[in-house]
Amino acid sequence: MTAVMSASQPTVRALRAEDHDAWRELFRGYAAFYEQSDAMLETTWGWLLDPDHEVEGLVAEEGERLIGLAHFRPFSRPLAASVGGYLDDLFVAPDARGSGAADALLEGVREIAQDRGWTVVRWITADDNHRARSKYDQVATRTMWVTYEMPV
Template identity: 55%
Template sequence: MTDKVAPKAKDLKVRRVLPEDAAAWRPLYRGYATFYKRDITDAILDQTWVWLHDPVHPLEGLVAVASDGKLVGLAHYRPQPKPLQGNDAGFLDDLFVAPDQRGRGVGRQLIEHLASIARERGWSSVRWITANDNATARRLYDDVAVATHWVTYELKP
C-alpha cells in the first residue's frame, strides 16, 4: 500500500441498497456486466435484485449516492467462511463506479464502507478478484489492499 490518497467525492453517501433503488441500480449493474463483456439479461438482473433484498441470501449491496440523489456506484459483497481460520471473512463480488464519476474516490469510499462493515462483523479480511488487465481498478486496489499470491481457477461442471 502507498500513502497516496485520492480525493474523496464531496457530498457522497455510501449506504445499503434499498428497494426504491431498483431503477437506478439496474443501469449501473448493466454497466458492470458490459465492462467485463458479460451478457446480462433482465432475468439475471431480477434474480440478483431479489438476492440483494432476501434476508436469507448472503449477498448484500452498497450504493454510492451523489448529493443530487443519483446512484454513482455499487458494491455487492457476502460473508465467506474461512475453515482454516474458523471464522468468516468477506468477499467483494462486484464493484462498479459510473464512468463519469471515476477518479473522484467513489470506489475507495465503497471499499472503506465495506471495511467498516467487516470490522463490525469481525471478518478477518475482505477479498476480491479483478481482471488482470483492469489497470484503473488495480491502481486503487494496490493502494487499499495487498495482492495475494493465489491463482484463481474456475471449474465449469
C-alpha cells in the same frame, strides 16, 4: 453501518428497493465491462433484497444520483477458523470515476467487516483491469493465489 460522508466523497448506504432502476443501469454497465449479458440482473436484484440471502449491496450516491455499487457476502475460512467477507462486485459509473466513490464503497465494506468480526475482505479482478487495480493496490495487498474455475 454509518454512512461515509465528507466534502470530497459521496455518501455510501445500504441498497434499498427504490434504487432498482438506478442500480440496474449501474449493474448493466458493470456486466458490459466484463462482457456479460444482463440476463442475471433481476435474479441478482432479488438476492440483494432478500434478507435471507447472503449477498448484500451498498451504493454510493452524490445528491440523489447513484454513482456506484458494491456487492459482498460472508465466506467461511476453514484454515483460519474465521469468517471473511467477499467483495463480488465494485463499480463506479464512468462519469463519476475520480469522485471518491470507489474509496467510499471500499471503506463501507471494510466498516461492515469490522462490525461483523470478519478477518479479511477478499476479491478478484481481471488482470487487465488496470484502473481498478491501481486503486486496489492503494487499499489492499495483492496475493499470490491463482484463481481457477471448474465447469459443472
